[in-house]
Amino acid sequence: MSDDRGREEQLAYSELMAKMLDEEGRRKKAAKIVAVVQHALGVESLSGLTAVDVGCSAGFIADELALAGATTSGVDIDEPGLEKARARFGDRVDFRLARGEDLPFEDDSVDVAVLNHIYEHVVDPEAVVADIHRVLRPGGVLYLGIGHRWQVIEPHHRLPFLSWLPQRAADRYMRLTRKGDQYYEHYYTPAGLRRLFAAFDVWDYTLPVLADPGAFSADDNVPAWAAKVPEKALAAALPAVPTYVWAAFKGAARPGGPALRVAPRHVG
Numbered sequence: 022m023s024d025d026r027g028r029e030e031q032l033a034y035s036e037l038m039a040k041m042l043d044e045e046g047r048r049k050k051a052a053k054i055v056a057v058v059q060h061a062l063g064v065e066s067l068s069g070l071t072a073v074d075v076g077c078s079a080g081f082i083a084d085e086l087a088l089a090g091a092t093t094s095g096v097d098i099d100e101p102g103l104e105k106a107r108a109r110f111g112d113r114v115d116f117r118l119a120r121g122e123d124l125p126f127e128d129d130s131v132d133v134a135v136l137n138h139i140y141e142h143v144v145d146p147e148a149v150v151a152d153i154h155r156v157l158r159p160g161g162v163l164y165l166g167i168g169h170r171w172q173v174i175e176p177h178h179r180l181p182f183l184s185w186l187p188q189r190a191a192d193r194y195m196r197l198t199r200k201g202d203q204y205y206e207h208y209y210t211p212a213g214l215r216r217l218f219a220a221f222d223v224w225d226y227t228l229p230v231l232a233d234p235g236a237f238s239a240d241d242n243v244p245a246w247a248a249k250v251p252e253k254a255l256a257a258a259l260p261a262v263p264t265y266v267w268a269a270f271k272g273a274a275r276p277g278g279p280a281l282r283v284a285p286r287h288v289g
Contacts, residue, residue: 044081050137051085052238053266054164057226058133059089060237061162061268061285063277067091070132075121075153076139080106080114087113091133096124122148126156137166138176138264141206146217154220157271163221165267170208172263177206184208214265215288221269223288224276228255230266232283252283 059065068090074083077095079102087093087110094115097103106116119125121136122145134153140146153163168176168184175183178200183191191204209217226237232255234243247255267288268276276285 046241047079047081048085049238049241050166051082053230054082054135054137054166055085055089056237057230057266057268058135058162058164060278060281061164061224061226061270061276062133067133071130072133072135073124073126073131073156074135074137075124075149076136076142077106077116078102080110080116082135082137083114083116084110086133086135094126096121120149122152124152124156128155129158131156132158132161134161134163136163138168140167140217141208146209150217151220154271159272160274161271162274163218163269163271165218165223165265165269167214167265167267168208168263169214169265170210171260172208173261174263175206176263178204211260211265218267218269219289221271222273223267223269224285225288226266226268226285227259227262227264228252228283229281229285231255231262233281236281248282255283 055067059067066089067086070091072086072091073094073096074086075096077083077097078099080095083093083095083106093113094117095106096117096119098118098120100118103116103118106114117125121143134157136153140149143149157163170184172184174181178195180194180198180200183194183204184206186194188204192202195201195204230237230239231243231247232252233248234240268285
């Protein structure tokens with residue numbers, strides 16, 4: 022399933038996408054990531070753990086992992102973003118210029134990895150996922166914030182059904198709407214995502230986050246009324262959810278946190 026369109030790497034993504042520098046928004050996303058990771062591992066903080074944010078850009082998520090107690094590294098090919106990150110958070114986070122498919126860490130050396138809305142941007146997602154699996158220790162967890170092909174509104178360009186289209190049609194759509202000359206991102210179907218992360222033991226936290234947005238610091242983009250929706254109704258709406266939240270363990274595992282109104286679902 023590797024992308025064969027000859028895409029070039031996005032070497033300065035933070036300069037192309039302003040929301041990467043939105044500190045309030047990025048820290049809110051980071052709070053959700055930390056909450057999901059802590060529940061998955063069954064810990065109250067990340068103290069004593071080693072974490073890496075793959076695709077860290079300007080470093081806000083990596084900084085929040087460090088503030089939660091983890092010894093944290095941030096990895097990216099976005100040099101302008103890394104420069105900003107080092108200037109702000111270099112005393113707490115080890116930022117490194119490196120590709121996701123060639124992570125500068127030893128085998129089985131990382132407790133927590135984060136891949137948040139990154140796979141659609143990289144040239145070889147399979148290689149990135151394989152290298153994250155390599156560096157995670159057995160029992161370690163990979164946090165995944167992942168969009169899928171059938172999302173109705175494409176999140177980068179805010180165009181309906183853009184990610185559904187074949188490449189040439191998507192490029193034409195971008196030009197007609199004056200959003201750019203080419204549609205760069207490449208999303209997988211839900212089935213393709215399961216194959217992409219098949220080496221992991223994956224638990225789906227999407228419904229728990231929707232059912233209790235306050236507990237997972239997701240009340241910025243999940244309406245309060247969602248907490249009152251029955252689990253069956255939430256589950257029926259899952260195909261329409263544009264972003265999945267998964268916790269992917271290296272090796273067979275179960276979430277270790279307390280019982281939730283809606284439990285994480287085992288993906289496989």
